[in-house]
Amino acid sequence: MATIAKILGSRSSLRLLLNNRNRFYSSKSYEFIKSEIVGAKSNVALITLNRPKALNALSNGLMKELSDALEQYENDKNVAAIVITGSEKAFAAGADIKEMQPNTYEKCIMNNFLHDWTKVSHCQKPIIAAVNGYALGGGCELAMMCDIIYAGEKAKFGQPEIALGTIPGAGGSQRLTRIIGKSKAMEMCLTGNMISAQEAEQSGLVSKVFPPEKLVEEAIKLGDKIGTHSNLIVQICKEAVNSAYETTLQQGLNFERRQFHATFSTKDRKEGMTAFVEKRPANFTNE
Known part of the structure; x- marks a missing residue:
């Protein structure tokens, strides 16, 4: 240890290195997401869903990576808040249907299907969803697992599982009902119809609506504000x-x-x- 301290030039430098040893993961390479530290005080974590060709469809691999990043950020004492976003075209257009299609009841039970989705709702630190474009099915459910939802003006929310011969499986029928009420939730779940960002704000699903190009910036500002507190x-x-x-x-x-x-x-x-x-x-x- 003394040798390391000598190389660094001082004990204070060593202490700084040790205190921040858990932060090196922020440059960790993921296949389906991007993660970085942002904000005025570098205490906001930004996670970007990154499957553009699939409109950020939530595959098992993406959700495992998201769960891993959240666990790392949750254990980082320097991170005060977390922002999850996608692209301007799609936050997440739903679960990966091609991946899900061959599933059977037995496989769902034995493999504990959707288990990796729970980390978002169990994270102790506040999570802000910055939703541009489509947030459908699993995408809408993922946004609702977060603590606060900011939306771009062209965002669309929906639970279209009924058209696929199934129902929401990651909290759509439960969280949506608690947030916007039984009648509106029932209409969305039974028809598969989408609602606009403006409707989502009026119903209490979304906190605020911004121009698409300003959305992530405003979400980070919110994280900055939260980070000024204990x-x-x-x-x-x-x-x-x-x-x-x-x-x-x-x-x-x-x-x-x-x-x-x-x-x-x-x-x-x-x-x-x-x-x-x-x-x-x-x-x-x-x-």
Whole structure:
């Protein structure tokens, strides 16, 4: 260790290297996605789905790579938020039907089909979906697994599985119903009809709509904003909001209150309130 420190010139250089040793994966080569660190403070991870000829159809290989990248970014203390996007033509036009077509019930059960999709919804860090173009079937489901959806003006959302003789399998019938209500979700799932970005915003599926060329930039800005807060408290807050979809109101209120109480055991809660009283910016340490 001393020899390494000497080569680097100082112990502080060595400490910096060790603290950032997990960041070298950002240049990792993937076949179906691109990943990089972006943002004003280099604390936002950007993952781009990259199967342009297949309109970013969600193959098993792509989803495994996405799951791997998310796990790496989740373990990187320097990453505050994650953005997932596709191309201007398609966020993801659905699951890979050619790959899925030969499946049987036995294969689905024995191979735990769609298992690799769960990492998106289980990630502790906030994930922003930046949706341009088509987000259909699995693409719409992937966007809904994220915490916030920003959309380009020409984005289209839909669950067209009914036309293929099947139903949504990665949460489409469940998350869509909770987000936009039974009637609209039922209409989309039973007809396969798409809705526009504007309709999606009006129904609460999408937070904001932007010109296509500005979408990813705005999503990264949102990640930057989230990154100005305590990463620790952000993750606690995300868990509290998610509990609203999974519990009764009273259970959710009790969970929220206990999480609120728990923040009083953190240094960041003390720093945030002290900074407010002293009228200065807070210096969060994620502790």
